[in-house]
Amino acid sequence: MLPILLLTLLLWLPDETKSQLDRFFCSCAHTELIKHCAAYCNDKPCESLCEYKCGWFRVCGTISCSQTGSTCTSTVSKNTQALAAALNAGSFRVLTQASSEYEHYRKVFNAACTAKPKAIVFPNTPEDVAFILKTAKSFGDTISVRSGGHSYTCNSLKQDSVHIIMTNFNRIKLFDTTRSETGKAAWLGTGAIWGNVLRSIDPEVYSYPHGQCRSVGVGGYLLGGGVNWLGTYNKYGYGAEGIIEMKAVLSDGNLVTVTPDKTVFADGRVVQHTAANNLFFGLRGAGSSLAIVTEFLYTIHKEPETRPAIILAWMETEDEVEKMMKAMSSTKKYSFMVNHQISKIGFWSRPILSPIMLAFPGAMQALKFSNRKSTFPVQIMVTDITLGAGRTTSAASAAKYLKDQGVDILVDNIVNVLAINQIQPGSVTGGVHFVFDRIANLLYEEIEKEQESWKAGVWSSISLNYGSLASTRSFSPDFINDGFVGLRRGLFLEFLRKDCSFCFWMLHFRNRLGKPRISVNNPISIRTDENQGNTVEINLTCMFPPSSTSCTDVVNGIRSKIESRLQGQTYSKYYNFPSCSKSGSDWRRLYWGQNLDQLMSIKRFWDSGDTFNHCQSLTNNDAACCPFPS
Structure with a gap:
């Protein structure tokens, strides 16, 4: 009788009191979450979710089995060897999980990102990117894309994907042009890092919004908006606002040039932009959900970057x-x-x-x-x-x-x-x-x-x-x-x-x-x-x-x-x-606000098959992709 009375009393306690009791008896430390879920996820599909509870009342977090380092099973569509053989028909480097260098290149800045792609590829040209997209699609495999890999979240890494590392798209070319309101612009490859850009386009002479951390990649920074809190953002605006033109590869492998008013295909076709298909608008803020940009034409200001x-x-x-x-x-x-x-x-x-x-x-x-x-x-x-x-x-x-x-x-x-x-x-x-x-x-x-x-x-x-x-x-x-x-x-x-x-x-x-x-x-x-x-x-x-x-x-x-x-x-x-907000919040509105509905229309126009789906993409509202859920 006494245990029943105690249980009834506990159930009627205020939530805060329950949480305090649980904190006394156990820990919600991330290592405990990983330890519990690593055991739970063994031999379960890597896409499965694991919930860890501390005590009777406190839910510490939920993570994907792919994030636990366990021996979860991959539900891949076809034989990895056949995929690698198909990719090796291209003129670029391919690594599989059996490659000695795989783990070195799999890692991104945040060690909490533990997903393991099926293959890692290093395209050299836009045509290579197109070939990779078509090959992955033919095998029914997903793709993930990395420019610098600096993100605090794991947006650029995806379990069992064909992982495209854009390091070789690193051109930096400063030149005079009337297309820029300042008379100066630069072609920046999406795989260049801002440290190399700053060494090439001297801040003693020129200024432009750039990543504060020099290892940040050009592509992720500009496609995500691009802020710099040391002054250039307040002076010149978001980095994405300085983009004049982009070269990109669409989900179907078509190569395009994107300007404010139109998208021009390599074969000469032209799509005039409307609200429902404005790729120039979409890429400058939600770009990784829509296409793979290979190069940016970027505004450069002809005065030195002011130090604080x-x-x-x-x-x-x-x-x-x-x-x-x-x-x-x-x-x-x-x-x-x-x-x-x-x-x-x-x-x-x-x-x-x-x-x-x-x-x-x-x-x-x-x-x-x-x-x-x-x-x-x-x-x-x-x-x-x-x-x-x-x-x-x-x-x-x-x-x-x-x-x-x-x-x-x-x-x-x-x-x-x-x-x-x-x-x-x-x-x-x-x-x-x-x-x-x-x-x-x-x-x-x-x-x-x-x-x-x-x-x-x-x-x-x-x-x-x-x-x-x-x-x-x-x-x-x-x-x-x-x-x-x-x-x-x-x-x-x-x-x-x-x-x-x-x-x-x-x-x-x-x-x-x-x-x-x-x-x-x-x-x-x-x-x-x-x-x-x-x-x-x-x-x-x-x-x-x-x-x-x-x-x-x-x-x-x-x-x-x-x-x-x-x-x-x-x-x-x-x-x-990170999108790690409390459960039930739509972080997409926090990122894109009233633009979300228009962006979804643009997504349907250019990527109806949802090729570009990753943690925190337009079509992925999976809270479990947060590396350290609260």
């Missing part, structure tokens, strides 16, 4: 975070991003970067103590986005502007200068903002260089992203108070208790000055929410060893709190970030 001034400031309350909205909305001169990075000792290895980052936690701890603050300082990246601004933003002018707006910037005194000089002793002299700006710009340049050299599949990563927010109130409680990555945490490296290796917050304040003329009458297809004017976008990303047991809990816990505060409010998400 980096100012240390304090944000001890939610009101002080909200002050940045006022600071942003009161000027057309500056673009703002608030940044807070935490990395464990030894995470960085470059000769210049490693000693700087070794001293960084101590310097931040000293600043917090000597200034009698309850929080660690944040770095506010202030970029002059006026035309003709030159290569650098004045740290003194940026600091004065922030101070005039009521932002609590670091006081310029000898104590703070000495604390900052711990980071790089004797490197520079001067006022506190001048000193830190020089060190911080060197630091970010070195971080970008090291990031470009990271090996695929070494780190797992998890991220959250919310955009088009009219206020900071939905996330500022966590930004300030979270015990592991919040500004008020006790120790700078508190996140080590959750086995995280590198976490960073980015708060980007949208303050757009304009966009290329070509995009005025030809808008891009991602959700831009231009009617909202000034807004803020929040991103938190953590990286950790694949064996980590609890780092994902940090991001998932914060995500759940933010979504609870945002209930009933409107917000957006950016395409390159």
